Amino acid sequence: MVKPQKLEAVRAVIQRTGYVPNLLAGGLASKKSRLVAAIVPTIGNSIFAEAIERFTDRLGDAGYKVMLGLSGYPADKEEALLEAVLSRKPDAIFLTGINHSQVTRSRLLAAKVPVVETWDFTPTPIDMLVGFSNEKLGRSVALYLYDKGYRRFGMVWASDERAKVRQGAFLAALSERGINDVRISTVTAPGNFKKGRAGIAQLLDEGPSVEAVFCSSDVLAHGVMTEVQARGMSIPSDLAVIGFGDLEFAPYTFPALSTVHIDRSQIGLRAAEMVLARIEGRETEKVVDIGFSVVEREST
Amino acid sequence: MVKPQKLEAVRAVIQRTGYVPNLLAGGLASKKSRLVAAIVPTIGNSIFAEAIERFTDRLGDAGYKVMLGLSGYPADKEEALLEAVLSRKPDAIFLTGINHSQVTRSRLLAAKVPVVETWDFTPTPIDMLVGFSNEKLGRSVALYLYDKGYRRFGMVWASDERAKVRQGAFLAALSERGINDVRISTVTAPGNFKKGRAGIAQLLDEGPSVEAVFCSSDVLAHGVMTEVQARGMSIPSDLAVIGFGDLEFAPYTFPALSTVHIDRSQIGLRAAEMVLARIEGRETEKVVDIGFSVVEREST
């Protein structure tokens, strides 16, 4: 609402002086920091990295920057992180998982800041949610393997908060079918190639033979398959392996690796859209289940 | 400098009211935002993710949060990102690479903000630098392979800014030894497993045989080796493969994959230390070469 000439003059001065608006001051005055916080256990794992990348991209296009918070495995630093994050007055917060301490929940509620929880599912999130049911997922894998005729199961498992839920559901579903002797090799999170090799080695060395192994992630599954092949066993005839998370090249290196596919980009993107809608006062769904799908790869 | 009782009373009120200091206001007043920006092409690639993770961790311990900026491949969004970043008055900036536009350089200088450039080397950075010489690296790989007796070379290459330098140096070193017919399969960055398979397939299908292939990254090398094995060739006798970046499990899956190892954690950590020193007014080196090492893996 200014005259074109004046606008032009202002533009010129901005150019000449190299003026950059101070968004800290702007944020203080307007109570909109244009900063969004994202808290994930790690970005070293491409499963989170991809979601964060989409989230950051989408929000960046809308003029927001994301502050990164790494909560670690286990997420013991979440509470401290949250304090540091809240004091920067973010316009929204991206959280990993749905298991947050009571302190965290009430702080979040008190701050009245839009929150998206991710990577898991509950009908009653703190605020909003985009994810999938780890519970359902665990059961689905159990049924999938059971229906294929397998009866002797093993797990190579790196147990973070959400993997624990998948594990519980997997075991419960099998238990309902009379199977209670699942052999479990637990490794520390995050899982990696070496731990996968070591984990399955342990299962293979001690005790009765296992027909099918469920791995908490595809990097872990990758290690498992390498070890299995190194022992001259073939997959899936000697041992069936199913992973989680769809590590891009794993199925090529090991054509027999089944996996559970999650659209991780979708998590970041939907989360960004929901957050933007809330910030801008638009209507938005509060809970989105992006689901999962079991990808079968039995032969080359 | 207050009486213990008063301090206690204040603490109590803070607890009761749930007071969280507003760092936006604090930043405005003190001209210290306690925000540090990190600009990388992507975090999907674990090579950057790991550095950023360490950087974020170390700075987090010191009370700083990092704002993430994804510049993409090619880094065409860097300039726009910088503007968005600068307006948040970061206390320091982490940059990927040393090739920045003149506008970027002068904006950075004008902002008088500490800057660390990374993943490459120059004796004359904008401000500070921690990385390694992509130039030296390319030459080293050329000599390494040449000295082992190889004469017919191929490259499967995803060319980002820095990979281009490695490539140039590799070719120059070979050229000095009379080798000018290096066969190159270029793929779009970032490299991945599929592109590696496709890239080597192209080299293998058309034209004379290649003895040794240099890949711009280990994911790419991973794809290359899978394709080579799928063709029934053996490594390294039929084809030697050398990658870059030390993808954790690649050497296990393919024991014959040589690679160039970079300590990426070190980049994040050193960058954080340098930045902190500068912010706190302490002395610090301005240029750190973390080097690289060729890791030979010829047999299982």
Next chain:
DNA sequence: TTGAAAGCGGTACCAC
């Protein structure tokens, strides 16, 4: 359409 003035929630400095 433009200009002036009052904050936003801290920090920094100064006098008491």
Next chain:
DNA sequence: GTGGTACCGCTTTCAA
């Protein structure tokens, strides 16, 4: 030690 006050650089509101 303690309390008061002048900003920091914007947004917002209101009057002209």
